[in-house]
Amino acid sequence: MAGKSGRTITNVPEKSLKKTLFCWEGMLVVLFILINIFCSIISQSYQFQNVLREMPRYLTEMFLLFPMAFILVLGEIDISVGATVCLAATMTCMASNKGLPFIAVVLVALLVGTICGMINGLILTRFQELPPMIVTLGTQIVFRGIAEIALGSGGSISLSNVDGFRMIAGKVGIIPYIFFIVIIMAVLFSVVLAKTTFGRSVYAIGSNRLAAYYSGIHVQTIRLIIYTVMGFMAGLAALFLTSVLYGANTTTGNGFEMDAIAMAVFGGISTSGGKGRLIGGIISGFTIICLRIGLGQINMNPQLILIILGILLILAVLLPNISARLNVKKKA
Secondary structure, three states, X not given: OEOOOOOEOOOOOOOOHHHHHOOHHHHHHHHHHHHHHHHHHHOOOOOHHHHHHHOHHHHXXXXXXXXXXXXXXXXXXXXXXXXXXXXXXXXXXXXXXXXXXXXXXXXXXXXHHHHHHHHHHHHHHHOOOOOHHHHHHHHHHHHHHHHHHHHOOOOEEEOOOOHHHHHHOOEEOOEEHHHHHHHHHHHHHHHHHHHOHHHHHHHHHHHOHHHHHHOOOOHHHHHHHHHHHHHHHHXXXXXXXXXXXXXXXXXXXXXXHHHHHHHHHHOOOOOOOOOOOHHHHHHHHHHHHHHHHHHHHOOOOHHHHHHHHHHHHHHHHHHHHHHHHHHHHHHO
């Protein structure tokens, strides 16, 4: 806008290089670089080709990160996704072993996951007084219980025909197909959350649900859509996980919900709702995956790896609060 003096006035603040570098996402990029340097020092096997070869089994959790970010921005949580992955993987293996065409097997995985997510969404939107943590805890027990009943006393199932799963576990050169799909999904979910009316509505609901409702936002419809998409992505994760494991058991998907939440929170998405950007979660997701691969190559105890990730998560929650307190003291 031009004033009488002929000067151009803009209401868009300029982004300085310093602010870009010292924002949370900028620091995550620096951390990602440092962790890759650290892993290459401690493990001689930590090379680009080896990382890509080991990455597919970890990338399945990235499918859960994207819708989990939407749920956290809503100010809610879904801890049933690991059990949804278990149930979808179990049904996928059973459908494959029945001799169904592979396209039908794919549909079974996606349909089972979508139904589970829709069940969560319907319960939470029909009974709005119920807390999401309790509801999804209950459905977590139910979904995994159904999987355990289906698997029987052995508690596991192996694929009798792996041809279709080998196909989706293929590569373009040295880069696995799943890597490209994760990147496409990352771009899609990031654009929806940051650049669309739907994404702005999600932020509005997370900031103040009642105000969002009175401003004309279809709060319950958006919640139902997000939980259903969460289920669909869990089914997709189950499909690709099955292509890596060639089977399923009662522990399939254990801890996936916590990993997805950790990636999102470490990426700067607030658990209280209304804050955070998905790009931070994506960077933190790849950072955590690279750290796991590097530490796994030196045969570090998996429980110790979990402790390290837990410490990183606590620091991710504490640092913004510490920074805010320091700023308050400086102003005082």
